[in-house]
Amino acid sequence: MGSASDVGLPNLAPSPLDPEEFRRQAHMMVDFIADYYRNVSEYPVLSRVSPGYLRHCLPESAPNNPEPLEAILDDVRDHIIPGITHWQSPNYFAYFPSSGSVAGFLGEMLGVGLNVVGFNWISSPAATELEGIVMDWLGKLLNLPKPFLFSGGGGGVLQGTTCEAILCTLVAARDKALTRIGRDRIGVLVVYSSDQTHCALKKAAQIAGIHPDNIRALPTRRSDAFGLSAKTLRAAVAADVVAGLVPLYLCTTVGTTSSTAVDPLRELCEVAAESGMWVHVDAAYAGSACICPEFRHFIDGVEGADSFSFNAHKWFFTTLDCCCLWVKEPKHLVNALSTNPEYLRNVVTESKKVVDYKDWQIALSRRFRSLKLWMVMRSYGASNLRKFIRSHVSMAELFEGFVNEDKRFEVVVPRNFATVCFRLLPSVGVVEAANAMNKQLLEAVNATGKVYMTHAVVGGIYVIRFAVGASLTEMLNVRAAWAVVKERAEALLLSEFNVHAAAV
Amino acid sequence: MGSASDVGLPNLAPSPLDPEEFRRQAHMMVDFIADYYRNVSEYPVLSRVSPGYLRHCLPESAPNNPEPLEAILDDVRDHIIPGITHWQSPNYFAYFPSSGSVAGFLGEMLGVGLNVVGFNWISSPAATELEGIVMDWLGKLLNLPKPFLFSGGGGGVLQGTTCEAILCTLVAARDKALTRIGRDRIGVLVVYSSDQTHCALKKAAQIAGIHPDNIRALPTRRSDAFGLSAKTLRAAVAADVVAGLVPLYLCTTVGTTSSTAVDPLRELCEVAAESGMWVHVDAAYAGSACICPEFRHFIDGVEGADSFSFNAHKWFFTTLDCCCLWVKEPKHLVNALSTNPEYLRNVVTESKKVVDYKDWQIALSRRFRSLKLWMVMRSYGASNLRKFIRSHVSMAELFEGFVNEDKRFEVVVPRNFATVCFRLLPSVGVVEAANAMNKQLLEAVNATGKVYMTHAVVGGIYVIRFAVGASLTEMLNVRAAWAVVKERAEALLLSEFNVHAAAV
Structure with missing residues (x-):
């Protein structure tokens, strides 16, 4: 039962939404994320951690006392960033893109801030x-x-x-x-x-x-x-x-x-x-x-x-x-x-x-999701949005051209948009062997850390999917990706040749 | 069909995720939101717009050309802010709280930025x-x-x-x-x-x-x-x-x-x-x-x-x-x-x-929702989180005390947490009349713009719900809310008395 007098009532913790504290910490976070984008191309695209890695880095229980943002950001840098797969990397070509943008981020920030x-x-x-x-x-x-x-x-x-x-x-x-x-x-x-x-x-x-x-x-x-x-x-x-x-x-x-x-x-x-x-x-x-x-x-x-x-x-x-x-x-x-x-x-x-x-x-x-979509459409306008889409399609065409010009590869299904489904052609006609070889190729490509692609199986054929669309990707990333594929394929073919030669 | 040469390929639009452009604009948005929190107590808590208001303020189609952030923020200030109900206002006591915090916001920002x-x-x-x-x-x-x-x-x-x-x-x-x-x-x-x-x-x-x-x-x-x-x-x-x-x-x-x-x-x-x-x-x-x-x-x-x-x-x-x-x-x-x-x-x-x-x-x-929860637990620690909860409960106790001390009102159900369900007591025993009177009271209270509360009907009784929990709410807001309730109730009782007197 309450009393109309509030003498002695506990209200000691500072407000968790103090505007000036918000300003100070949010500016720090902006710089942290901007720096992340500046450096993201340097990280291995596919994370290299092992299952359970994070439990060894963090305490078993929540802290009792507050911790400063600096300490939390140190942990993000040391333990979280190495554990994420970098969907925003310009060298990300896996699944489908998760295309971030400045306007999309700002719209989300505003929606989160208003928090209605x-x-x-x-x-x-x-x-x-x-x-x-x-x-x-x-x-x-x-x-x-x-x-x-x-x-x-x-x-x-x-x-x-x-x-x-x-x-x-x-x-x-x-x-x-x-x-x-x-x-x-x-x-x-x-x-x-x-x-x-x-x-x-x-x-x-x-x-x-x-x-x-x-x-x-x-x-x-x-x-x-x-x-x-x-x-x-x-x-x-x-x-x-x-x-x-x-x-x-x-x-x-x-x-x-x-x-x-x-x-x-x-x-x-x-x-x-x-x-x-x-x-x-x-x-x-x-x-x-x-x-x-x-x-x-x-x-x-x-x-x-x-x-x-x-x-x-x-x-x-x-x-x-x-x-x-x-x-x-x-x-x-x-x-x-x-x-x-x-x-x-x-x-x-x-x-x-x-x-x-x-x-x-x-x-x-x-x-309040519409804010981000509104900001994307206004910040870029239809004209730039079309340019972004077309530049991704052009990059996929560039990659498709590389595949088509190299007789050891094939584009397996016609490309419609900015995704190329390709594979290394089998030297003999057995589909299982070709599938196994392409699986090996994909693993070798991803193990370099320089790119990340994923696979699909269509009509029984294992294909490697090269999906362009990460917002930071440029032509140079596509060229570099093809170089990695070619190099890993050559190494794979050479080792197969050596195994075959040794067997003969 | 692509070509291995990229001469003449269109790639003219700047990246929508350019790190320095991100930094510039995101800092602007931080200040915009910090200013919003600084001023939020001044807005009418419940929006006063009419259905369809926004279609008169915005164009019918997306723009073809990019617009600067400054223009978008002007529209947010002029057309969006007046159209939202301010869940982050210290005078928000409706439904249940949507309690924002600096740490929660930062965790969401980081998750949105990584965008995995x-x-x-x-x-x-x-x-x-x-x-x-x-x-x-x-x-x-x-x-x-x-x-x-x-x-x-x-x-x-x-x-x-x-x-x-x-x-x-x-x-x-x-x-x-x-x-x-x-x-x-x-x-x-x-x-x-x-x-x-x-x-x-x-x-x-x-x-x-x-x-x-x-x-x-x-x-x-x-x-x-x-x-x-x-x-x-x-x-x-x-x-x-x-x-x-x-x-x-x-x-x-x-x-x-x-x-x-x-x-x-x-x-x-x-x-x-x-x-x-x-x-x-x-x-x-x-x-x-x-x-x-x-x-x-x-x-x-x-x-x-x-x-x-x-x-x-x-x-x-x-x-x-x-x-x-x-x-x-x-x-x-x-x-x-x-x-x-x-x-x-x-x-x-x-x-x-x-x-x-x-x-x-x-x-x-x-x-990546866990980031915000992790940051909330670390930034405040269990000790401050408990303090926040207890301070809201104390504020609800304060309000409950005001209600209990005023014989014209009652607390309808026992308060368990930080929500008080109360009503103005009927002068006669008819429940329908009392319900209508409390509905009128709630509408009058919300029409002041100074607070926002909502209602429920339990066991046939119309109750006004006073839910404390907005992160910026302090004791002074609770006291002011009670003053509004009392003032509107007195005006209502007086007009009922006058109607009654005129009829007699």
Whole structure:
């Protein structure tokens, strides 16, 4: 029980958000990070630590007493930096890029500083309104069909990741279908994709309670450049319908993770329309490129889809996490994801004049993510954003040219964007041996510390992926990367030759 | 098709991550945010803008050409700041706090700057290892039973929000149950909570495909201080079992959103154990207080639960988002949430010596959230963190004292932490009239712009919630808030008296 007198009440610790202390320490951190970017090309790209290394460097419990920032930054320098894989290194060509930028960083800083929780309009109006505006801006840059924009009756929302975007749209589609066929029939719903589709779909389907037997990963072929054929989809749907199942959701991909393959949207949407399935377009990586007119054709046919997403945190210079999702009919998201407890009731929500984004996503709380996307678009403008994208594509073309000119290598699948899938050709025709050799080559390349690339297996072939897109990468890094590949390949071929010669 | 020569290739735009440009602009942003904190107490806490205001201030499309940071910051000052609700204001007492801190901000900055994507160990070892270490640190500060810690066979993971923590554990529990009873029987699974439980549970159950008829919100009573009674739970479970249903998951709460009520964990866990249900403890708000020995008793009995979560972004000085989740048997999360595509395969994962956190959460990609939590614990130390918590509780006690000393008001439910639920007492006994009067009072109080509080309805009673916890709040703000409440209440009572007098 309290007393109205506050004599003797403990309030001794300084405020943890003192403005001048904030200023002093944040300036130190800015210089620390700026220095990191200046030096990042010198670090081994792939970390060389062993499992468990950090437990030997840090105490077993939190300290009881405060420690100065200087001591913490020393530990970051000595123990954290050596343990990270440097996604911001100009020599990073692994997975897909995580393209940072000054504007993206600043937008995130501002959002973190304001630290509002924008679950509904009233909780921070600017957070909701700016998100609606930038989603329309970005939709226009991508030349998305008008029905996906707020100005056309649809709308966009920022999710954390594509996994969340897929889960939300899948649940929206599921509940729409269950309303039609009956709540008890979740077991008959079927989800479709190709065998190249990101694992996000399988995971979303698992979470949403789709029966594991009803998740189809339809086969693709090298002759189709690993795109899903409409014929394959139609046959699968027909078989399921005959078996009494109900087609629910098709996840198409523009720019698959393994090889940046592109599904033919128009034909697939036509097939899906025959059974009333929801179609999602996952352009997580390649969506960014579609702001350039010369790449826009890859999403031709998107007008037949129900939802479209891409990750601004991959190749749109916006720091993790920032997945942009547009839907034609937001009401299906709201029907599936809304909750309206008393403690969130307010006049503005009840007026139905505003968007409450909590009903468009999994979580209730949400960060002010639109600030960073807004700052990226304003700081660079569409013109420079296109230049950045095109320069990465040019760098990938440069690398592709190196591969093509060297007869010991091949580009395995046609390059669509800024990722080259290549391999060292086998001297004999056995695919397993070639795969093992390329695996060895990739390990040797990464062990140099000078670059980091990763692999995929497409159509049974092990390929090395060279994904350009780190914000600091320049032509000289691409040339140096090719030199490392060539040198390690030559060493590998020589040792194989010696082994062979010794055997003979 | 590329060429090995790069003569004439376009690479004209400056790097979007130039270190010196980063340094220049980030220092500007630091000063902008520091100034914001210096001035934040002067802004109306609840934004006064109207729906759609921002569309009138910003252009309809993204600019084609770059704009300088100065122009963007002008727009932030003129159009964004007036449109946000100031969660960092010392006069913010709404919902629950979103307690920022210098250390939390710095940790977020560093994570954003490094911008790694730590989906598995190899993608950035330090991100995984530091998370494991800080989750053990924090678990020890909370005196969690050893089986929840990595050092005791369990483990902790950072999620974005409690909604995600509940969804992940619910899906883990669901798949564990379906493995036992058969994949086709999702329709018989039942989820339990009280009518005070956060809407996150209902939403998670919806997403996870639990039948809407099988989501129980069991009644609570004012005489139990709105905690869920074991007897009520036992009766509900028994009825469901008789009806052929299968009890799946119980979500208990320590510190409910409406009134910070506490469910009796020990008794509820005993009831749940009888049917083998998964028990989750949601201590989203109140978990932080449990680092103080005098509050730890509120989670006594947690040893009988399967999982425990609290939001460091609420009242642990860590910026949004940061939900800390511990589980006793991580394998159930992994069984439900893992996917292992070829492109993520690596030697370390296959050695099974490491945690791959992608299998503990909904999304694949994940930010380096542990840095901010690590910096908060080190910068303040356990001693100052306890002081911060205690000073907020003291301020709530001060306010509670004011309410208690004024006979026109009452504290409606016992205060457990730093949130006071109070109301202006009705002059006559009709609850509807009292509710309407308190609603009016709250609107009048918030309209002053001097403070922001929100409401809840518990047991049919409309209460005003006064939640202390904003990092800049001091005793003087609490005193000023009480003055506003008293003044508005007097004006309201006077106008009611006048209306009454005129009628007579």
